[in-house]
Every structure is written in structure tokens, then in C-alpha cells.
Amino acid sequence: MGVLDGIRVVEIAGIGPGPFCGMLLADMGADVILVERVSGSTGDPLNMGKNAIVNRGKRSLALDLKDARAIDAVLKLVERADALIEGMRPGVMERLGLGPDSCLARNPKLVYGRMTGWGQSGPLAQTAGHDLNFIALSGALWYSGEPGKPPLAPPTLVGDMGGGALYLAMGLLAGILNVQRGGAGQVVDAAVVDGSASLMNLLLSLHAAGQMPIERGRGILDGPHWCGTYACADGHFVSVQALEPQFNALLFGKLGLGDDPEFSRPYDPGCYARLRERLAALFATQPRRHWVDLFEGSDACFAPVLTPAEAMTHPHMAARGVYAERDGVLQAAPAPRFSATPAGEPGAVPQRGEHGAEILCAAGLDENEIGELLAEQ
Secondary structure, X not given: OOOOOOOEEEEEOOOOHHHHHHHHHHHOOOEEEXXXXXXXXXXXXOOOHHHOHHHOXXXXXXXOOOOHHHHXXXXXXXXXXXXXXXXXXXXXXXXXXXXXXXXXXXXXXXXXXXXXXXXXXXXXXXXXXXXXXXXXXXXXXXXXXXOOOOOOOOOOHHHHHHHHHHHHHHHHHHHHHHHHOOOOOEEEXXXXXXXXXXXXXXXXXXXXXXXXXXOOOOOOOOOOOOOEEEEOOOOOEEEEXXXXXXXXXXXXXXXXXXXXXXXXXXXXXXXXXXXHHHHHHHHOOOOHHHHHHHHOOOOOOEEEEOOHHHHHHOHHHHHHOOXXXXXXEEEEOOOOOOOOOOOOOOOOOOOOOOOHHHHHXXXXXXXXXXXXXXXXX
């Protein structure tokens, strides 16, 4: 059960943002049918098997999509689906016989979601790439890092997950809502370069207002500004981002710096480097626990930098049940939360092809057809 109970999605197995989008929809109650290859490459570092959290809650059907009978079976699933997710290079689904024209001919109400890095059109559309490449080209990587050093971003979060999976999920749900209001099915072209560029609009607003120069390291949210992370005496780290006057006054006061003249101009770019230097020296004098005891629960805009395992046991995260272990795998709970239609516990990660017979039976195939498609698995 969940807010998307009754919504059916066919997901053609892929990597990165497509599967993550499918997980988000499954977490919210959608019936996500994962069409996987009959066998996976054991040498592929992204072949995670039972550890593939992105497949939790889905039903798995393993098919050889080079077999015309398998293609027809997928089209029968499409007839009963609200949406489809695919993450192939442009043109691959068409060559398989599962392109938008073929699928929409079977189901004019289908919302056909296409997830790529570069998009369905443009000079780079057929080129290989990964998260880092996409956010480098879109501009989303630019402000991440210190001046004079190579930019560095959290792996996959800005591009694949933020600019890709979340925008695809939003596009699919908007398309489904449009169909429910009487509109036609359509294609959603979700590209990481588009989504990650869209994520830049707040920073571009700050740039227009003079708060984020294009030169890296001179803005209020990047580089050597004193808001940032600091090393503690025990090798752990803490974060501070007390941007507003009332918050940085509290932060400085608790640090014994409230009357220090150097901290009277926290918004002067000419002071950033010196303030950061002094804060770094101060935080390095005590272990992380000291700073947690001093700041946590106050409005000083402070938090310790935790590993995911540490985050699971933090009182706030534990109270909200943000992390848990299932089948020995640490994973985060579904988000966001709904008051009237809360999500249940995340479903298990299916074995490859685990639900094949039941899925094909529901699609209208008879026992002989099902037996022939699943015979070699």
C-alpha cells in the first residue's frame, strides 16, 4: 500500500538513475515490474545482486529481449501499465521494437519515461558518459570545491540521483496525472544535463544578486567562506553553516568569539580566509563529541559529519527511523512521508526473474507461452 497504490510501472533494467526512479515509485506503493536480462555480468562492478537496494519492492521478470516472443510479452505488460522507464542510449529501444511509437500504439495512455545523461537529442546524445561528465558540462559541478583545486562533488548525488532520477519521477507522475485528467500519454525526456542545470537555479539567483560570483571560491556558499566543514582533534569532522546574523551570532558566542573584532564582519569576502583559518584552529582543539555537546540542539546551524552507519544510531535519525538494516544491508527508509497514505516497510530485493510466471500469467500468456519464455532460466 502507499500513495501510488494501483499505479503500474514497467521498468526495463538499467543502471543509475532509472532504477533509482523505479525504487522511489515502488517505495510509494506503485507496482514496479522490473524486466531484467536472463543473466547478468558477474564482472560488472554495478551488478549488485541481492544488495541492489534500488530494486527493493519491485517484481522481477527475466527475459531475453533479443527474442521476439519476449518483446511481445513486454508489449502485453505495457498494455496494462501507466508508465514505462528505460535508460538505454537513444534508438536502442526502437531497435528492440519497444520504442515510444510501438508502446503508445499498444497503450495511448502510457507515460514513456526516457532516462539518459545527455538527452534524446543534441550532438552528444549518442556518446557514453557518467554522472561526473554530465554535471561538468551542465555547470552543476562548477561551484563544488575550493579555488585552485579540481572540483569535487558527492558521487552520483548531484547528477544521477538529483538531476536524473528525481526529475524522471516528477515527470512520470506529472504525465500520469495529466492522463488521469483526460490527457494523452506521452514521452518524458529526462536528461541529467537538464535536471542538474535546473538544480542550479537557486545558485544562479544568488549570482544575479551578487552573492555568488562565477569565480569559484568567492561566494557565500562555496570555497573558502567560513561556513563549511572542520576537522576535530580526534580526526572526525563537524559542519557549520550559520548564514543569517542571528545564527552566526549564536555560533560565535558559544565559541567565545562574540566580541572578537575579526568576527564582526562575517559577510565581508575579504575576511573569509582569516575567519576560516581561525575556526579551523579552534575546532581542531577538541574532539567531535565536545562540539556536539556544545552546539547540538541550538540554533547555531551545526551538525556532526557522520558516516551512514553513525547516522543510523543518531538520536534524531533513529527517532524518525531514517536508516535500518534489511537482510544485512543498511538502507534508508522511503521518503517523503505521507500522513493519510503512509508507505509500509520497503519491499525486499527480488531475485532475478523471481516473479516471472505470475507477471506473465497476469499479462494473459498461457502456460505453454510462459514455459517457453522461462524454460532456460
